[in-house]
Amino acid sequence: MRNRAVIAMAASALVVSGLAACSGGDAGGPVTITLLEYQQARADAVQELIPEFEAAMAAKGEDVEVELVTDVLTDSQFQTKITQQLHSGTAPDVIDMGGSHVTGLAGAGYLLALDDHLADWPGWAEYYPQVKAQAQQTDGHTYSLPHEAGVQSIFYRKDVLEGLGVDTSQPRTWDDLIGRLKAITAKTGQPSMLLPAGTAWGGGTWSEGFLPIVAGTGSTFYDPNTGTWTLSSEGLSATFDLYHELTQAGLLPVQDLLNPNPWEPTKYVKFPEGSLPVVAQGTWGWRYDWGPEGAAPIEDVQNKVATWDYPALVPGTEPYSVSGGGFAYGVNAETEHADAAVELAQWLSSGSALARQLVAIGAAAPRSGISDLEPYKDEPTLLDAEEKLKTSVDAPEGDGADQVSQAAQNATEQILIGKADGAGAASSFASDAADLLGPGLVAK
Structure with missing residues (x-):
């Protein structure tokens, strides 16, 4: 499948037509979902994985294309910009962000509650309890899928x-x-x-x-x-x-x-x-x-x-x-392709795709089942961090x-x-x- 990337640096305006949450093909055509990365290293890692996801979906008989939006921003710039986009209805379908951003966006109603999707996904059972607890918001719902742990x-x-x-x-x-x-x-x-x-x-x-x-x-x-x-x-x-x-x-x-x-x-x-x-x-x-x-x-x-x-x-x-938490995938509450968006987040948070991202970023796996996969298995410092994660203390955070x-x-x-x-x-x-x-x- 074809991977289309929209590159938009911090000083430039995003192309609204390429970012609308309702992105998709003609009737009977492919589903197109957009994924936002605001750090270059993360974008580079995901860029290589998107064709594999599209091929995996095609093997299931599903025609899904992913547009990667790379908009390199500081954390504060990202917070301001993504809030504006979500409010105006021009935000991407899937948003990769630090866990600290999730609370405010979820509280404002901008993110899709993922509880039902995660309950039906076997991978969620492999996440460490500390990671699950941090992902759950004060209303009892989970609005993001962590794909790393600090x-x-x-x-x-x-x-x-x-x-x-x-x-x-x-x-x-x-x-x-x-x-x-x-x-x-x-x-x-x-x-x-x-x-x-x-x-x-x-x-x-x-x-x-x-x-x-x-x-x-x-x-x-x-x-x-x-x-x-x-x-x-x-x-x-x-x-x-x-x-x-x-x-x-x-x-x-x-x-x-x-x-x-x-x-x-x-x-x-x-x-x-x-x-x-x-x-x-x-x-x-x-x-x-x-x-x-x-x-x-x-x-x-x-x-x-x-x-x-x-x-x-x-x-x-x-x-x-x-x-200390880490980045997580959130899904735009207004997306018209929630199932495909969540499936992208789940695929990127599994198996070899996750192992490769963890090494590129320098983060510990938030779930079991990754420690034997290349190239993560060859990173002793990350494996040690994952072991520490299992018995770590949660840092208290809230409103x-x-x-x-x-x-x-x-x-x-x-x-x-x-x-x-x-x-x-x-x-x-x-x-x-x-x-x-x-x-x-x-x-x-």
């Missing part, structure tokens, strides 16, 4: 630590890890760990720094049953105390965190060169940051870099990794997360600049978050 943990330069004579076994507690970090800093005279903090990092302070720490403390933070946030707890206090201890001990690269684009000197320079050997990071780092085609390649990265689970912060807890994120950024900034200790930051956070959320989203 796992957040602590990455470290094994070669550097071994060269310094520092223990590389799994630290059981933060006290254990801090002791090692102090030993590194004493020998190098430089900060030894990156934990995103402050306002310059923006949402990354929340999603890559603060939230993964809170998630493992055992304290309720967001309650999906009530849709409210608990803004004071043992876990939150311990998290702010941790930031303060790391800052006071000179273990965090404070000046880098206060400057614009703090990820550039830290993740893209100092970690690759080995001078900042421990960083909080997600699975995507293997490809996008330090892989051969990443922003800052590390030669022989799989032998030089390894991961730890997050150590226990609160007594009674154990080391853990965090399931109001952007406001809570802003409060966390501001509170950790106060620690970095020396205006608050842990207790002061916790108090400031609780007050700011309550004001930003409003009473309806704060636990009584």
Whole structure:
């Protein structure tokens, strides 16, 4: 079958006639569905798979063509543009997006509920419970099909630590890890760990720094049953105390965190060169940051870099990794070809097609049955991440997360600049978050 691709860069307007959800051939002709990718690496991976999907459908006697729409955008640009397209009725049939985008679009009624389709699909039974739980929205329905999983943990330069004579076994507690970090800093005279903090990092302070720490403390933070946030707890206090201890001990690269684009000197320079050997990071780092085609390649990265689970912060807890979600396929609620659109999403989320995408993106499989397939089976770092996923902790997210994120950024900034200790930051956070959320989203 013929694969037609519509390429539309961020600065250009999409061709409305090629994007309308009601796209299709003449009466009795082929069904045409459109698929949107807004990251180039994902588009490149899917581009190679579409002819295989079309051939698989033809073998079933179904004439389906897929138009791949590649519109390279930032996350915020994507959110604005796809919302406008869905509102105007010009959005594609299938939309590949980060899980954080799904909640708002589903809540606005723009995405098709997939419950019945997934119930009839054997592949859904192979998804890990954590992935299914994250995909389910607060109304109890599932509006997207995840095709990857991110796992957040602590990455470290094994070669550097071994060269310094520092223990590389799994630290059981933060006290254990801090002791090692102090030993590194004493020998190098430089900060030894990156934990995103402050306002310059923006949402990354929340999603890559603060939230993964809170998630493992055992304290309720967001309650999906009530849709409210608990803004004071043992876990939150311990998290702010941790930031303060790391800052006071000179273990965090404070000046880098206060400057614009703090990820550039830290993740893209100092970690690759080995001078900042421990960083909080997600699975995507293997490809996008330090892989051969990443922003800052590390030669022989799989032998030089390894991961730890997050150590226990609160007594009674154990080391853990965090399931950070990943991209998922959503289906336009107004599509006239729902069955074909869902079948495309399911096919791309299965077998060899999924294995190839996971390697191209650098993500863990969200389901079983992929670990023995090439080329995924030859990626030990991704296989290890998949194993961690099975026992990982879910990061709490819900309505109001952007406001809570802003409060966390501001509170950790106060620690970095020396205006608050842990207790002061916790108090400031609780007050700011309550004001930003409003009473309806704060636990009584």
